[in-house]
Amino acid sequence: xxxxxxxxxxxxxxxxxxxxxxxxxxxxxxxxxxxxxxxxxxxxxxxxxxxxxxxxxxxxxxxxxxxxxxxxxxxxxxxxxxxxxxxxxxxxxxxxxxxxxxxxxxxxxxxxxxxxxxxxxxxxxxxxxxxxxxxxxxxxxxxxxxxxxxxxxxxxxxxxxxxxxxxxxxxxxxxxxxxxxxxxxxxxxxxxxxxxxxxxxxxxxxxxxxxxxxxxxxxxxxxxxxxxxxxxxxxxxxxxxxxxxxxxxxxxxxxxxxxxxxxxxxxxxxxx
Numbered sequence: 001x002x003x004x005x006x007x008x009x010x011x012x013x014x015x016x017x018x019x020x021x022x023x024x025x026x027x028x029x030x031x032x033x034x035x036x037x038x039x040x041x042x043x044x045x046x047x048x049x050x051x052x053x054x055x056x057x058x059x060x061x062x063x064x065x066x067x068x069x070x071x072x073x074x075x076x077x078x079x080x081x082x083x084x085x086x087x088x089x090x091x092x093x094x095x096x097x098x099x100x101x102x103x104x105x106x107x108x109x110x111x112x113x114x115x116x117x118x119x120x121x122x123x124x125x126x127x128x129x130x131x132x133x134x135x136x137x138x139x140x141x142x143x144x145x146x147x148x149x150x151x152x153x154x155x156x157x158x159x160x161x162x163x164x165x166x167x168x169x170x171x172x173x174x175x176x177x178x179x180x181x182x183x184x185x186x187x188x189x190x191x192x193x194x195x196x197x198x199x200x201x202x203x204x205x206x207x208x209x210x211x212x213x214x215x216x217x218x219x220x221x222x223x224x225x226x227x228x229x230x231x232x233x234x235x236x237x238x239x240x241x242x243x244x245x246x247x248x249x250x251x252x253x254x255x256x257x258x259x260x261x262x263x264x265x266x267x268x269x270x271x272x
Contacts, residue, residue, distance in 0.1 A: 001253055005096055006034035008041070008062060011250045012100060015243070016110075020130065021103040026068040031087055032096025038062045040255040041247060043240045045233050046263040047097060052086055054261050056093045063090070064243070066111070066236055068099040104243065105137060106130050111184035111239040112139045115203070118159050118238060119152075120144055121180055127195045138183035138204075140195045149175040149201060149226050156203065156228065160238070163231040164266040170216040171226025177201050181225065184235040191215050191224075199225045205232040233264040 009029065021027045030047075042060035044051040047069040055063045069083060077084035090097050105111050106126075116124050116139040126136025147155075150173035157167045177200040183190055187204030188211040196202050202215075202225040218224040240258045247256045 002037035002039035002061070003251060003254060004034065005029075005032055005036050005038050005062065008038050008251065008254075009034065009098070011247065012064070012098060015246055015250070016100040016104040016107055018103055020106045020135065021101060025102045026071050027099050027101045027103045030069055030097040030099060031090050032062065032098070036061070036094065036096060038096070038254065040257070041244075041251075042257050042259065043244055043247075044259040044261070044263070045236050045240065047086055047099075048263050049082075049086070050261045051259050051263055052089060052095075054259055056089065056095055058257065060095060060257070062096045062098060064098050064100060064247075066099070066101060066104060066239070068101055069097065071101075100243075102137075104239070105184065106135050108134045109242055109246070110135075111236045112137070112182050114239045114242045115139075115182050115184050115235060116141055116180075119155070119180060119182070119203075121182075125195070127181055127183060127190050127193050138181060138187065138190055138193075138195075140179065140181040140199055143178055143180060146176055146178045149173060149177050149228075152177050152180070152201065153228055156230065160230060160234040161262065163234050163262065163264040164269040165231050165264070166269070168229040169227070170212060170229075171201065171219060175200070175226055177226070184239065185232055188212065197224050201226045201228060203228040203230065203235075205230050205235045231264045231266075233262070 038061040042055035047065040121141030124141040127138030129136035179199045181199035181202045183204040186206035207229040244256045
């Protein structure tokens with residue numbers, strides 16, 4: 001028997017409370033009526049044409065996207081625009097869209113915690129803690145056994161789905177590594193956090209040139225971690241299956257699926 005969308009929204013609010021979102025963020029219901037029926041839920045990182053086509057073609061009643069489609073304001077929803085065409089396709093197919101962004105990052109089983117778990121990190125704590133115990137942005141923890149920076153990067157490449165950009169590293173291949181800081185998604189804003197500076201390596205995505213260059217030079221002087229830069233999409237895609245498992249437990253009558261579409265924006269790379 002299908003659920004009302006309002007029932008699903010009550011569950012997602014419990015799992016990923018909107019109060020945990022950053023002030024600049026825009027989580028929540030994007031399109032859909034609380035009274036409409038939901039029997040099938042599809043989880044994606046990005047609400048783009050390929051992932052929404054996948055969801056609609058599969059008959060999903062609700063798409064839960066990690067990244068908000070309407071994070072920044074728009075002046076038109078004409079079908080000639082990307083966001084307008086996505087909204088129109090959703091509305092015409094009676095498919096609701098919900099986003100769970102930074103409110104899904106900070107929870108105990110959020111994006112960074114899932115990545116840290118997959119790396120086998122123990123004694124995890126947030127890089128930047130929120131008010132509730134065990135919550136906050138990023139995670140830092142210990143590997144069960146020390147390894148090298150190069151071997152850790154290889155393990156990470158095996159864990160994450162493949163992308164054109166792969167895994168990029170700033171640091172010596174043979175550098176010993178035990179303490180690891182991670183932040184799913186864009187994380188160079190955390191480079192100066194004490195927990196990151198105390199780590200042997202910091203794994204995140206979207207590292208910009210100047211912050212990465214400065215952090216690399218500081219690392220070479222013995223201050224701060226080596227850096228590992230991965231795909232933004234890949235670093236957060238792992239979370240989808242954890243979120244799906246939580247929804248299946250809370251909504252046992254619903255079908256909950258995870259997108260297999262790669263929505264990393266890069267198609268290929270030319271190695272020089």
